[in-house]
Amino acid sequence: xxxxxxxxxxxxxxxxxxxxxxxxxxxxxxxxxxxxxxxxxxxxxxxxxxxxxxxxxxxxxxxxxxxxxxxxxxxxxxxxxxxxxxxxxxxxxxxxxxxxxxxxxxxxxxxxxxxxxxxxxxxxxxxxxxxxxxxxxxxxxxxxxxxxxxxxxxxxxxxxxxxxxxxxxxxxxxxxxxxxxxxxxxxxxxxxxxxxxxxxxxxxxxxxxx
Amino acid sequence: xxxxxxxxxxxxxxxxxxxxxxxxxxxxxxxxxxxxxxxxxxxxxxxxxxxxxxxxxxxxxxxxxxxxxxxxxxxxxxxxxxxxxxxxxxxxxxxxxxxxxxxxxxxxxxxxxxxxxxxxxxxxxxxxxxxxxxxxxxxxxxxxxxxxxxxxxxxxxxxxxxxxxxxxxxxxxxxxxxxxxxxxxxxxxxxxxxxxxxxxxxxxxxxxxxxxxxxxxxxxxxxxxxxxxxxxxxxxxxxxxxxxxxxxxxxxxxxxxxxxxxxxxxxxxxxxxxxxxxxxxxxxxxxxxxxxxxxxxxxxxxxxxxxxxxxxxxxxxxxxxxxxxxxxxxxxxxxxxxxxxxxxxxxxxxxxxxxxxxxxxxxxxxxxxxxxxxxxxxxxxxxxxxxxxxxxxxxxxxxxxxxxxxxxxxxxxxxxxxxxxxxxxxxxxxxxxxxxxxxxxxxxxxxxxxxxxxxxxxxxxxxxxxxxxxxxx
Numbered sequence: 001x002x003x004x005x006x007x008x009x010x011x012x013x014x015x016x017x018x019x020x021x022x023x024x025x026x027x028x029x030x031x032x033x034x035x036x037x038x039x040x041x042x043x044x045x046x047x048x049x050x051x052x053x054x055x056x057x058x059x060x061x062x063x064x065x066x067x068x069x070x071x072x073x074x075x076x077x078x079x080x081x082x083x084x085x086x087x088x089x090x091x092x093x094x095x096x097x098x099x100x101x102x103x104x105x106x107x108x109x110x111x112x113x114x115x116x117x118x119x120x121x122x123x124x125x126x127x128x129x130x131x132x133x134x135x136x137x138x139x140x141x142x143x144x145x146x147x148x149x150x151x152x153x154x155x156x157x158x159x160x161x162x163x164x165x166x167x168x169x170x171x172x173x174x175x176x177x178x179x180x181x182x183x184x185x186x187x188x189x190x191x192x193x194x195x196x197x198x199x200x201x202x203x204x205x206x207x208x209x210x
Numbered sequence: 211x212x213x214x215x216x217x218x219x220x221x222x223x224x225x226x227x228x229x230x231x232x233x234x235x236x237x238x239x240x241x242x243x244x245x246x247x248x249x250x251x252x253x254x255x256x257x258x259x260x261x262x263x264x265x266x267x268x269x270x271x272x273x274x275x276x277x278x279x280x281x282x283x284x285x286x287x288x289x290x291x292x293x294x295x296x297x298x299x300x301x302x303x304x305x306x307x308x309x310x311x312x313x314x315x316x317x318x319x320x321x322x323x324x325x326x327x328x329x330x331x332x333x334x335x336x337x338x339x340x341x342x343x344x345x346x347x348x349x350x351x352x353x354x355x356x357x358x359x360x361x362x363x364x365x366x367x368x369x370x371x372x373x374x375x376x377x378x379x380x381x382x383x384x385x386x387x388x389x390x391x392x393x394x395x396x397x398x399x400x401x402x403x404x405x406x407x408x409x410x411x412x413x414x415x416x417x418x419x420x421x422x423x424x425x426x427x428x429x430x431x432x433x434x435x436x437x438x439x440x441x442x443x444x445x446x447x448x449x450x451x452x453x454x455x456x457x458x459x460x461x462x463x464x465x466x467x468x469x470x471x472x473x474x475x476x477x478x479x480x481x482x483x484x485x486x487x488x489x490x491x492x493x494x495x496x497x498x499x500x501x502x503x504x505x506x507x508x509x510x511x512x513x514x515x516x517x518x519x520x521x522x523x524x525x526x527x528x529x530x531x532x533x534x535x536x537x538x539x540x541x542x543x544x545x546x547x548x549x550x551x552x553x554x555x556x557x558x559x560x561x562x563x564x565x566x567x568x569x570x571x572x573x574x575x576x577x578x579x580x581x582x583x584x585x586x587x588x589x590x591x592x593x594x595x596x597x598x599x600x601x602x603x604x605x606x607x608x609x610x611x612x613x614x615x616x617x618x619x620x621x622x623x624x625x626x627x628x629x630x631x632x633x634x635x636x637x638x639x640x641x642x643x644x645x646x647x648x649x650x651x652x653x654x655x656x657x658x659x660x661x662x663x664x665x666x667x668x669x670x671x672x673x674x675x676x677x678x679x680x681x682x683x
Contacts, residue, residue: 003293014273162474185476
């Protein structure tokens with residue numbers, strides 16, 4: 001391939017030689033505001049609702065489970081292997097499949113399920129964002145293929161925003177091959193700028209803060 | 211200006227519906243951006259721009275270092291990096307991999323870089339099915355057209371045109387409700403996602419310290435493209451590099467706001483390598499194709515190197531009074547608007563479309579809204595002088611040179627200047643009501659002058675010149 005060829009052209013263009021060190025880049029620009037947890041939860045929920053998602057502040061794991069059951073309303077769902085979902089008793093709900101570790105089976109279930117239920121590694125208060133790191137606990141497809149996404153977040157996982165996330169996780173690649181930030185339901189405005197939800201990903205998003 | 215460029219411009223100007231579509235869409239995008247960068251919505255917006263410019267400058271000035279660091283980190287996570295010097299090498303890379311793996315179906319998420327190298331056409335030529343999955347890109351692919359806008363590729367299509375396309379290409383009953391059109395596309399593309407062998411994405415950013423590809427989108431098609439098939443290939447220009455994952459704090463905030471007025475887009479994916487040991491899903495193979503295709507040529511030019519800072523937000527298109535009139539398809543290459551006007555001559559040579567750097571009023575709106583502060587008007591001026599230098603070398607456009615020599619001579623001789631002014635005033639066409647003369651055409655004889663005047667309105671000649679008034683004061 002052209003690896004050396006391209007690198008050589010880059011160096012020639014810049015007047016640099018192979019292995020020449022670089023001066024340090026400009027300092028990292030992250031600003032993290034101190035915000036109380038109550039204000040964070042309020043902002044997080046308001047942002048999600050502004051994006052046409054629904055939110056619920058659960059007082060207990062049981063409350064969270066009951067809320068999820070109401071959202072499901074008899075529909076079938078795939079749940080991730082997150083410990084939090086087990087603590088809330090989600091796998092025990094009727095119509096919920098969980099404990100899946102095989103890719104083929106997961107994909108088959110997700111492409112027919114009405115709802116996908118996941119946890120979230122973090123949440124960002126100022127944008128209403130869920131942060132999902134792919135792992136044995138969280139598969140990528142559950143929050144992507146079913147038309148409805150239900151996420152349960154622990155309140156102490158609520159960060160102020162992107163900058164705090166990047167200061168906690170300066171190198172996400174050390175933990176996972178895939179970190180995804182989800183801010184509201186899937187949407188498009190590609191035809192005449194008219195907003196349509198649920199074009200490829202879930203068109204409905206429900207978030208429970210426990 | 212080439213005849214093709216001229217003709218495309220006039221066709222667009224004459225199409226009332228198209229004019230309205232462009233004006234409305236860009237107007238909405240302007241409004242969304244404006245709301246997103248208010249002091250309440252983004253208190254440190256100007257500071258972020260300054261910082262983004264500094265980070266981009268640093269990265270581009272040391273690009274070789276960051277390319278090597280990036281490649282090392284991709285490989286340490288089990289991915290592979292391929293450097294490609296041009297379009298053919300990118301296509302060859304994909305074709306070879308597809309052949310080795312027995313792949314026949316490829317899904318693609320939106321990528322200007324793959325548009326730049328005509329990847330779909332090259333793959334289809336070798337009997338691979340390559341399907342665009344971004345809704346706008348899918349419509350454009352069905353219509354066999356190029357993107358109209360960097361961010362909103364089907365900006366020029368009306369729901370009626372989309373209805374015709376879907377019926378014609380997919381054989382579905384005619385549907386003019388946009389929600390239903392979207393769901394038709396969803397159903398067709400969902401099948402493709404689930405049976406595709408390879409997913410090809412672009413990259414909004416390449417993160418050197420992580421060996422990661424960052425993708426920003428609203429639909430979810432990029433997530434599906436990069437995690438449903440067993441192979442993910444990201445194709446990116448070498449200039450997409452940023453040094454650290456932490457720099458995303460600056461760039462993500464600017465990109466979403468500048469492009470669509472969103473603090474963060476719906477999905478931001480940070481992808482580094484194939485799925486790891488115990489991860490349940492994701493691709494088994496991960497490749498990053500790093501493309502030169504003329505970028506090192508731009509890099510070698512100290513004055514215009516900053517063209518490579520671009521993060522493809524499209525804000526300069528929306529705010530450009532020229533783009534808003536002549537639209538995306540008048541431009542001679544895949545990149546349109548002000549950024550297209552500076553990238554095209556640098557990638558393809560100034561002779562590709564000599565009129566391009568001149569198709570600007572130099573109003574400066576592009577530079578004002580650019581999130582990474584590229585001085586587009588300055589680069590346009592540099593390119594104009596390159597076009598003129600090339601003409602001089604080729605001995606072309608002699609008439610213009612003579613005209614400017616005469617002009618310069620007249621300007622240096624006050625008496626002659628005054629006489630010329632009087633002559634022009636007496637010869638200029640007038641209107642009986644003393645108003646402006648619109649589009650001076652028939653009366654003027656010399657062809658170059660006629661062409662110039664046909665695009666301009668002429669004010670009524672005043673009864674007295676400034677010099678006369680000054681003498682009589």
